[in-house]
Amino acid sequence: MALPQLIPSHSSSSLTHQPPINPHAANPYPIFKPFLKSSSLSQSRRYHRLSSLRCSASSFPENHHADPPKSDDVVELPIFPLPLVLFPGAILPLQIFEFRYRIMMHTLLHTDLRFGVIYSDSVTGTADVGCVGEIVKHERLVDDRFFLVCKGQERFRITNVVRTKPYLVAEVNWLEDRPSGSEDLDGLANEVENYMKDVIRLSNRLNGKQEKETLDLRRNLFPTPFSFFVGSTFEGAPREQQALLELEDTATRLKREKETLRNTLNYLSAASAVKDVFPSSS
Template identity: 50%
Template sequence: MTSFSSIAVRELPIFPLPEVVLFPGRPLPLHIFEFRYRIMMNTILEGDRRFGVVMFDPVRGEPVSVGCCAEILQYQRLPDDRMKMITLGQQRFRILEYTREKPYRVGLVEWIEDQPPTKDLRPLAEEVRQALREVFYLSNKLTGQEIDFPEEVPDLPIELSYWVASNLYRVVPEQQALLEMQDTASRLERELEILTSTRNHLSARAALKDAFQGS
């Protein structure tokens, strides 16, 4: 086996999920029913309660190599040994190799982090927050709902970048790309592009709605 003594690595049970990308600091509720994953979770509960969540790529027919470690915060046992649990995203990782395939996959992983920023990211983060506010306002206007801007939206740039990425809908490949980025500024800039495009689309729909209502 290759030596990885120069970098921090560990073995981690791997839980592949279709259409799910977990980010650090974000909750992930799970319903565990497959036999092999019931075995996995029972083993994890006897240890540090951590496992790796990776998105299952349906095109390649296998899990992607970059995922996020999850920690079990709460769990409830159901009939026939099924479980419901609340987990929380921790560090991101890259799978170097699989050390075991059955009854569930175990991977040798290295932790990955964002590079230290070379500039003050607070102005960019505020641009992202403002675009997010405008998307919420326009969504409320179009649906006729009164949904308040979430209080839990983080202020710190890196945490904000994870929050926004985790709340994007129906764009799993984009979420995976954001997870794999190791530059906070690049992640925020891409999210600003997505939010700006969404805001412009919603604004056009809102203008059309106003025109019909006013005619």
Template identity: 45%
Template structure:
């Protein structure tokens, strides 16, 4: 694709090593070959530019983990950007736009509203049918007409129809809302605590094995107090590595089910790490005895 990503450290973007099977909940729209072959994103360190001629900002305070609820069955049309990772509500993206068609897109967004859809696309060019709407909170336009964007993920959406593919993809989408939980608040809080406990086990074992955890557990613990939904999205985007699993979590409309699935994923992960740690301890013990 025509955007370079300048991701924050905890939300790294890297090409997916997974591909969707025909039974996966995704499809491949009839896009021009050029769009598929050039759908790539490279990660680079963000550097401050001094040649900007236009800047616009929005208030970032309170945006990071807020889940915005929209009227049910809201249908709209927005530009779509295919991305090599799954973007969740609350995620922060820093993007560099440089290709001509996306410059056109940005000029349109500056007039009609600074938001667009981001949707996961693997190496095979297949696009999932559920993505995340991102709102541009800071836009820096350079003299050479490139743009540097800081965006925050907001609502999830489902692609209903591809409206056009040139000069950039525009789709008709349906905004997705979280289903009201049928579980009592106490049970939902207990489920959140279970997920956090599994996460702490994974963090402890990762530290023992000198493995770097994707997210910063200590820095993010208080974020769970916002809501169960925002906590589930936080866990998914920071601590779930598998792209297909992340896409499945994004597509789930029930917070309780999402938290339960995340708990099972983290529990399996902690058991795997515990087995690796036990094998490592056994080899270390044998080595000490031989000496």
């Protein structure tokens, strides 16, 4: 799958301006990334350096409280703040080297293998909504670092921080999408898939790549998991991804993703027209 660039919708806080179209300039917009399909630790190691991230627990005060819980099903969960967003069904390779998170891994490997991944950055702080990461493969090195491959599971909302040392532990409620009423979710999902295909096709053309057979991007996924898959491909726009993760309505999420893809397609179409008029000297 090609790696075209994405222009988030105007509602996204991650986009502040739209530069002039230059088909030969480096595109400033976030990367549209396909699902990582790692079948082994060795296959995913090329991602480890990018995912070896130091995290801070200081973003949460000890008495932090979020919005009132939506369910009585409250559980405690170790929390790993990261400058990225994990979606249900997505694969996340990580290298764990900071001491407190090595302590967390030792505990998890003897208990539940599940921890909460939550988005955090220096501008917006630490989010309240995140996604459970379940360890599906791990490798412990002689220096006590860990290589992990995790898979996104349920979404959650933090309701109370139990402790911050040696790592965050919080009480959470599980989140599920509400029924979308009379919305045609299958129709919306098909529209989003078609926009994705058009964006990939046009991006390949702009980058001089050979056009390939149209991919089955949806892969028989129901609309809700497909909407999470689409959100996971919006790499480079973590605040937009966080907004998508927090939505509790599949139709609204698909509509927002469709708008982002439509904006991107319009941009790529204009860039393609400019390139046709002013081809590069090479």
